[in-house]
Amino acid sequence: MMLRTIKRLSSRPVHILGLSTYNYSHNSTLSYRKLTTSASSQTIKREEQAETATVKKEEPDEEKPKLSTMLNLDRAQMEKDRLARLKRKKSDDSHVPQAKHIKTLATQTLTFKKEESVDPLPEPSTSRRGPFMTLRDLQxxxxxxxxxxxxxxxxxxxxxxxxxxxxxxxxxxxxxxxxxxxxxxxxxxxxxxxxxxxxxxxxxxxxxxxxxxxxxxxxxxxxxxxxxxxxxxxxxxxxxxxxxxxxxxxxxxxxxxxxxxxxxxxxxxxxxxxxxxxxxxxxxxxxxxxxxxxxxxxxxxxxxxxxxxxxxxxxxxxxxxxxxxxxxxxxxxxxxxxxxxxxxxxKPLGFVYSIGGSHHGTEALKNGVCGLATAVRDLGLKTKKPMEVDYVTSSIGSLNKEFLLRMFRALHGDDGKISVQGIPKKYSSRQLAEPAAAADESTESESEEEDQSDNKLWQDIRSSVRVYFPSRRTVAASKGGIQNGGTICFQRKWFNSSTFPQSLLHDCQSVRRGMLMHNKALLT
Incomplete structure (x- = not known):
């Protein structure tokens, strides 16, 4: 069960209980009990103070249009019945503020949606139908x-x-x-x-x-x-x-x-x-x-x-x-x-993904960091020029030099056969199913070149790569505070590791002040 709280005019907060599972039987708590028109003001007052399960049945008029498609109910008829009940209640017991509040709240919600929607959707059809569209509805x-x-x-x-x-x-x-x-x-x-x-x-x-x-x-x-x-x-x-x-x-x-x-x-x-x-x-x-x-x-x-x-x-x-x-x-x-x-x-776009597990041959070149390098190359963006990199993230793991070298090479359109995969050199030819003799020659020469370039490339990374992640101070000062930063993930042991590149981290602050960012973006 999940618990939500709403505020009503001139009354204490009322807790409304909503289902978190989906057994929509006719006897479930999603059914609604009608108020009797003969109820006295004392009876209505007692019902307002009833337990949450009773309130659930009487109050959530706003919830009904949202759930009606799941319950095979007629939304137009439900609204008509609701307005009729409110009218009867007002004539029987005019001092009860409850119905007026619900009607006002519903009106405000409707107005808000019309005024603030950037791309307003067509008004829902008022035709009396079940949950499945007819040909006329589709037309x-x-x-x-x-x-x-x-x-x-x-x-x-x-x-x-x-x-x-x-x-x-x-x-x-x-x-x-x-x-x-x-x-x-x-x-x-x-x-x-x-x-x-x-x-x-x-x-x-x-x-x-x-x-x-x-x-x-x-x-x-x-x-x-x-x-x-x-x-x-x-x-x-x-x-x-x-x-x-x-x-x-x-x-x-x-x-x-x-x-x-x-x-x-x-x-x-x-x-x-x-x-x-x-x-x-x-x-x-x-x-x-x-x-x-x-x-x-x-x-x-x-x-x-x-x-x-x-x-x-x-x-x-x-x-x-x-x-x-x-x-x-x-x-x-x-x-x-x-x-x-x-x-x-x-055509100008690439789609890069990661699929868990072990991958071999050409499948390895489509996946993860290898897939990034392949996409860069296929889009004609391969380059040896210096590159500025800004990486916004909401989760950081055990980041180290080797991973950053592979990422940086991939962004330049590395061929994805050795350095991008991070496979030990002597096994790389077997991974790609290349002829053994040719592979030995190529991997030996490539190994020497990569070993010579790693130090220079690492210096480039330290001067041109920035990783943005919110500091504890930024999380604490956000609208939700520390208690609502649970999806922003990092562990102290990784940050304190001798191999972690602390100098690359920068505090991530949203231009919408007070917001935490769950974004993932790599900009070059």
């Missing part, structure tokens, strides 16, 4: 859909909106990323989830969902299957985490809309905390900011694609497709991603 959505306000055909990086801060054209909310009114299929991946919060951002039952989850042990897999099985039109995906793979940290989103595919790479998990929403308990501001890369791909003209090939594929789309296959996404998602969309405008 209405297509007619009201205006893609020029929402599509990012050349890609864009935006900051997550932070509640309590002024909106700007450069920030975005999760609702604006999803654009649920035209969303047909959503593939959502994250390391940390708050499922009920995410589902409230979607038209559950009207679009297909694929949730990609971190679960190494079978027990966790069974837990997810058991608790998420009642979400309609939803499939679960568990990437392979066998062997020494211990983390599924990807946050990729694939959002299939009526006429285009949206690819989203956020630094935020699927939690309100990461997307800038207030934490509750009286707090009116968010405490954390993240960043989001978004790019939209229109459908191919019907005459452009053949059943077996997509002529628009680029380095970006091919690596995206390879990564999605490695994650184990359903075959229908892979096929649609491969054959339906025009990726030609992603």
């Amino acid at each position: 209405e959505r297509v007619a009201s859909y205006v893609p020029r306000h929402t599509q990012y055909l050349d890609g864009v990086v935006k900051k997550t909106y932070v509640e309590g801060r002024e909106r700007t054209p450069n920030d975005i909310k999760l609702e604006e990323v999803f654009q649920k009114d035209t969303l047909q299929t959503a593939v959502l991946s994250a390391y940390v989830w708050e499922f009920l919060w995410v589902l409230q951002k979607l038209n559950v039952g009207e679009c297909d969902l694929v949730l990609v989850l971190h679960a190494k042990e079978d027990e966790m897999v069974h837990h997810y299957r058991r608790n998420l099985c009642n979400i309609p039109r939803t499939r679960l995906c568990f990437p392979n985490m066998s062997g020494n793979v211990n983390c599924m940290h990807s946050k990729l989103q694939l959002l299939f809309h009526l006429t285009y595919l949206r690819v989203v790479v956020p630094t935020a998990n699927m939690t309100p905390y990461d997307w800038g929403e207030a934490l509750g308990t009286g707090r009116s501001e968010g405490v954390m900011e993240n960043s989001v890369f978004i790019i939209d791909f229109p459908e191919l003209p019907k005459t452009s694609a053949t059943p077996d090939s997509n002529p628009s594929h680029t380095h970006f789309s091919r690596q995206l497709l390879h990564f999605c296959k490695a994650k184990g996404l359903p075959a229908d998602i892979i096929e649609k991603l491969d054959k339906v969309y025009d990726f030609s405008r992603s």
Whole structure:
């Protein structure tokens, strides 16, 4: 169970209990009991002081529209019934402030959404229907859909909106990323989830969902299957985490809309905390900011694609497709991603990923630091010129000279065969399946060259690389304080290690004063 607190006019705080699991039976606590019109003022007063479970049934009128799609309820009829109840209560007992407060709060919320939304979505249909769209519903959505306000055909990086801060054209909310009114299929991946919060951002039952989850042990897999099985039109995906793979940290989103595919790479998990929403308990501001890369791909003209090939594929789309296959996404998602969309405008972009486990041969050159070097080279950006590097991060591990040398070489477009992989020289030829004799000659000469260049390269790194991470003072002075800095990760033992490059660290402070940054960005 998760506990939230709201404030009401002229009364003490009321605790509302929300479900964190998904067994939506008719007898669950998500059902609502109507107030009787014959209740006296004393009865209503006693009910206001009842336990949280009773309040749950009477109060959360604002919650009902958000959850109705999951419960197969009619939203328009629910609103009509609610207004009728409020009218009856007002005539029977005019001194009760409760109904007035709820009505005012609902009006304020509606006004706020209209005034502050950067890219307003079409008004939801008021037609009386179940959770599945009819052909008429689909036609209405297509007619009201205006893609020029929402599509990012050349890609864009935006900051997550932070509640309590002024909106700007450069920030975005999760609702604006999803654009649920035209969303047909959503593939959502994250390391940390708050499922009920995410589902409230979607038209559950009207679009297909694929949730990609971190679960190494079978027990966790069974837990997810058991608790998420009642979400309609939803499939679960568990990437392979066998062997020494211990983390599924990807946050990729694939959002299939009526006429285009949206690819989203956020630094935020699927939690309100990461997307800038207030934490509750009286707090009116968010405490954390993240960043989001978004790019939209229109459908191919019907005459452009053949059943077996997509002529628009680029380095970006091919690596995206390879990564999605490695994650184990359903075959229908892979096929649609491969054959339906025009990726030609992603030609200037690269897609770099990391897949856990051991990799050999050409597979090794696509992955991690090797993949970074390959992307730099394939985009024609390989260079030997001096380079300034700024690296913003929210997590630092046991950073050392060897890793930084590999990263720095990769940014210059290192060929990815020896230094980037960090494989001992005598094994590098075996790793790449090259002829033994030729490999011995090449690795011997390359070893001498690299050994001679390491010292000079390290001097370049110390003068031109900056790693940004918040200091303890910055975390303590942030809006959330030390207690809300748990996703900003670093250990004292690593910092105090003799091999840690302390001189490269710089304090990371957001231009939105008081915000902690969960961003990951590498700028050259």
